[in-house]
Amino acid sequence: MxxxxxxxxxxxxxxxxxxxxxxxxxxxxxxxxxxxxxxxxxxxxxxxxxxxxxxxxxxxxxxxxxxxxxxxxxxRRAWGDRELVSTQLGEAYDGDLVAAVVHTLFRGLPAETSDPSLHEARMLLAARDSGVVHRRLRRLGDLRDGLITAVAELIERAEEAGAAIADPDVDRESRAEMLVVVCIGAVRIAVREWADAGATGTADEVAARTVAIARSMGTVL
Missing domain, CATH: 1.10.10 (Arc Repressor Mutant, subunit A)
Structure with missing residues (x-):
């Protein structure tokens, strides 16, 4: 990665x-x-x-x-607001782009979901009803396009700040899309693992597992 x-x-x-x-x-x-x-x-x-x-x-x-x-x-209706998605991603970014993308996906716009107990209660509900997991995961697509644009902008800023270009033959938008797709897939896997294991982990632990899964798939980026 x-x-x-x-x-x-x-x-x-x-x-x-x-x-x-x-x-x-x-x-x-x-x-x-x-x-x-x-x-x-x-x-x-x-x-x-x-x-x-x-x-x-x-x-x-x-x-x-x-x-x-x-x-x-x-x-959230705001999930379709590209400007807000970009702002939230920027606030989550501390130099680790993978973690920032995962955080934005996992928390569903973190500044508006600031109550960990509510998030974990919703995860408990998901563990009891597999249909909840599937319905919520399908809505990750609402964030996809806005995140791709925001990630491409962050990659551009990073390169301007001195980051090496991973593959000059792949444009920023394509790299951003690959990263977002990988992170969405990682969220799906981590949440399903968590539900299958009986909801024994915290929201932060599931997020950390998501980042690890995304990194394990990161050689394609």
Whole structure:
């Protein structure tokens, strides 16, 4: 796997009060959905149940999510926002591009998923219901195109900072696409291993395993 020099990410302004309140409401809705699903099963949870537990109105719920499943599985409309994906990848990057890509995929935009206990509760739900794993993993594709663009930009910055070009015959976009595809595959493998083993590891351990899998496949990059 090609090593890149450290490139400090651009500083991001601290979120204001309104943004923090919105993030808290989103987190509360996700937590309510996951806790209800753990108690009753995903199929028996309704939007009414989630709204009553927080509590918020239906209108508020649909300001954040398009469906019960989106709240339950942590699916964000922002995953289709390429500028935001690029920002999140840049904030995760500390010189290790593989880990940054995995972190962005695994956390599902890390700045918006800052509660490890919620993430691990969702993983526990996935371990109980294999269908949850498959549905959530399919949504990784929502991040793919934005990540490829962001990774290509980081590779360009790294080369400008002095990184050697791994293969001058392969353009940045192709290298970025290969890296993202490898990391998505590694996430799928690591999460399935975790579920098959009975959900005995933490979210951080699964992320570390994902990075290791991606590195083991890295000779193609």
């Amino acid at each position: 090609h090593d890149f020099p450290h490139i400090p990410p651009a500083a991001s302004p601290a979120p204001g009060l309104r943004e923090r309140k919105k993030a808290q409401t989103r987190s509360d809705l996700e937590r309510a959905a996951v806790e209800l699903a753990l108690d009753h099963g995903p199929d028996d949870v309704t939007v009414d149940d989630i709204c009553a537990r927080v509590p918020v109105s239906h209108r508020t719920f649909f300001n954040y999510f398009d469906s019960k499943e989106d709240a339950l599985y942590g699916i």
